Amino acid sequence: MAxxxxxxxxxxxxxxxxxxxxxxxxxxxxxxxxxxxxIRTVLTADxxxxxxxxxxxxxxxxxxxxxxxxxVGAVGHDFYEGEREGAxxxxxxxxxxxxxxxxxxxxxxxxxxxSLERCGVDRFDLLLLHNPDRIGYTSEAVWNGMAALRDxxxxxxxxxxxxxANGFTLDLIDCFExxxxxxxxxxxxxxxxxxxxxxxxxxxxxxxxxxxxxxxVDYGGLFGGDLRDPGTLGERDHRKFRPxxxxxxxxxxxxxxxxxxxxxxxxxxxxACQWNLxxxxxxxxxxxxxxxxxxxxxxxxxxxxxxxxxxxxIRLTAxxxxxxxxxxxxxxxxxxxxxxxxxxxxxxxDAWPLGESLAALAAxxxxxxxxxxxxxx
Numbered sequence: 001m002a003x004x005x006x007x008x009x010x011x012x013x014x015x016x017x018x019x020x021x022x023x024x025x026x027x028x029x030x031x032x033x034x035x036x037x038x039i040r041t042v043l044t045a046d047x048x049x050x051x052x053x054x055x056x057x058x059x060x061x062x063x064x065x066x067x068x069x070x071x072v073g074a075v076g077h078d079f080y081e082g083e084r085e086g087a088x089x090x091x092x093x094x095x096x097x098x099x100x101x102x103x104x105x106x107x108x109x110x111x112x113x114x115s116l117e118r119c120g121v122d123r124f125d126l127l128l129l130h131n132p133d134r135i136g137y138t139s140e141a142v143w144n145g146m147a148a149l150r151d152x153x154x155x156x157x158x159x160x161x162x163x164x165a166n167g168f169t170l171d172l173i174d175c176f177e178x179x180x181x182x183x184x185x186x187x188x189x190x191x192x193x194x195x196x197x198x199x200x201x202x203x204x205x206x207x208x209x210x211x212x213x214x215x216x217v218d219y220g221g222l223f224g225g226d227l228r229d230p231g232t233l234g235e236r237d238h239r240k241f242r243p244x245x246x247x248x249x250x251x252x253x254x255x256x257x258x259x260x261x262x263x264x265x266x267x268x269x270x271x272a273c274q275w276n277l278x279x280x281x282x283x284x285x286x287x288x289x290x291x292x293x294x295x296x297x298x299x300x301x302x303x304x305x306x307x308x309x310x311x312x313x314i315r316l317t318a319x320x321x322x323x324x325x326x327x328x329x330x331x332x333x334x335x336x337x338x339x340x341x342x343x344x345x346x347x348x349x350d351a352w353p354l355g356e357s358l359a360a361l362a363a364x365x366x367x368x369x370x371x372x373x374x375x376x377x
Contacts, residue, residue, distance in 0.1 A: 001156040002070045002125045004185065004213060004284040006277065007307050008041035009033055011053035013289035014300065018048065019236045020221065021290035024300065026056070032289060032300060034060040035069035038308035043213075043286055045074035045130050045161075046115040047090055054118035061120060071121060072213070074161055075111040076130030092349055094135040094142065105145030112154050126185055127155035131163045133349045134339075137171045143179045159185035159210070165350065167336030169197045169373060170358045173204040173365060180208030190214040190282070191223070192257065192275045193250055193328040197336060200367060205281035214276045217287035222250045223272040224290055226298040234293065256327045264315040269306050271316075271324075278314050278321045285310075332376030341369045 012018035014029040024032065033056070035042050044057050054073075061069065081098055082091040091098060093107045116122060129136055129146060136142050137160075146158045160175055162168035166189050176183065186205065190198035194216065205212055220239045221227045230247045233239055254268055261271040273285040287307065291300040316324075335342075337350045339358050347353070354362075354369055362369050 002067070003157070003211070004070050004072055004126060005039075005041045006284060006312070007039050007273070007310055008043055008070075008072070008213065008284050008286040009035075009039055009289060009304070009307075010043040010215070010286050011045070011048055011057055015291055016049070016056075017053040018288075019234070019238050020288050021237065021292050021300075022234070024291060028300070029056065030060045032304055033057055035064065036308075039304070040068070041070040041072065041284065041286075043072040043074070044115075044119065046111055046118075047074075047077035047079055047130065050079045050090075051114070051118050054115050058118055058120035066121065070125045071119065072126045072128065073112070073115050073119070073124040073155070074128040074130035075108060075115060076132060076136065078107065078111075080111070080114075088349070092131065092133045092136060094133055094139065095349070101139060101141040104139065104141045105148055108142075108145040108149060109152070109154070112149050116154065123153060124155040126157040126159060128159045128161040128185070128187060130161050131350075132160065134171065134347065134352045136160075137168075137175045138178065143182055147182050157184040159183055159187070161187035161213075162338070163187075163189075165337045166194070166334060167197065167340075167373075168338035169200050169336065170354070170362055170367070170369070171338045172201050174358060174361055176201075176204050176208040176210055177361065180210060183208070183210050185211050185213060187213040187215055187286075189216045190276050190279075191217045191219045191272050191328075192324045193219040193222070193253060194330050195325050195328060196331040196333070197373060199279075200365075200372065202279055202281055204365065210281065211283040212281045213284040213286055214282050215286050215288070217272050217276055217285045218269060218290070219250060219272070220246070221288065221290040221292065222247065222254060223268045223287070224292070224298065224303050225268050226292050226296070227290075232293045253327050257324055260316070260320050260324065266311070266315065267306050269303060270310050273307065273310050274314060274316050275321060275324050278316050331372075332374065335375045336373055340373065342374055
């Protein structure tokens with residue numbers, strides 16, 4: 001059984017299936033995704049490109065020995081029977097309009113087998129429940145279905161990947177408390193410019209022995225070192241949805257971290273990766289590798305090389321980790337998804353009321369939702 005390694009590349013990199021930067025042609029994207037001795041772990045999700053990311057990854061894996069790489073998959077959005085709902089994407093498979101609890105396990109098996117077939121392999125090393133709704137975090141039937149995939153040999157390990165936006169803090173901790181004996185890994189958003197709210201789940205991950213993959217390590221590409229002007233972003237680039245001024249504010253904070261990076265001979269991207277890995281449950285970093293627009297943009301291949309050359313030892317001291325966190329403190333900077341004290345209206349796939357049980361959970365973990373999980377004025 002192979003565990004995800006310290007560094008990983010996801011099929012959301014390269015601009016083809018998730019709109020971050022310029023889309024790469026087949027040759028460059030295949031090379032970007034192909035695992036090697038330096039970066040052995042690759043991640044995909046069946047919903048990316050409605051299966052096309054899986055297929056392209058299958059081409060990248062062709063000819064490699066199965067034991068020479070670690071494959072992480074994700075299932076959860078039903079693009080087989082569900083209809084795409086604009087920017088919201090495909091519905092979760094747990095949507096009551098599609099099926100009831102009695103059919104969760106059969107859907108998970110169907111989706112997993114289809115993803116494996118597209119990837120050209122017979123098992124995942126790790127399979128994640130992708131972007132669950134409230135049912136996904138709490139349903140015994142869902143996690144019985146995930147465990148059944150492991151029992152059937154379709155994956156060695158199982159886990160959960162909240163998203164796609166930031167939040168789901170109490171929901172993820174609740175999931176650990178309910179199903180922690182089954183859950184091996186989870187994926188969260190964490191980086192030096194977004195320590196909040198991801199840092200709030202770290203103690204629970206430690207207590208329940210859940211290892212973490214961290215994504216958005218690059219903070220929308222800023223730690224890549226060549227995004228200077230938000231005006232260069234294409235019309236469909238996801239980063240267009242970030243608040244005005246995020247690039248300039250981010251660059252100013254990164255500049256304040258440069259002395260620490262130089263002290264340890266780290267690039268900005270390596271500094272971000274090292275900062276994440278300095279936190280106890282974080283065992284894998286998966287930054288988005290972005291090809292920015294413009295003649296002066298750094299080739300995405302160079303960013304992959306920086307990730308591949310990440311020093312194996314954690315060079316940051318505890319004091320430096322805290323200093324970086326203070327520089328990048330983003331507490332209260334955004335509205336969060338998932339359970340929230342501020343939720344109004346009917347429950348949605350990515351937002352729902354807090355409820356008494358999660359309020360009690362928050363108290364157990366010394367989290368005040370009205371203080372710690374809201375956007376500040």
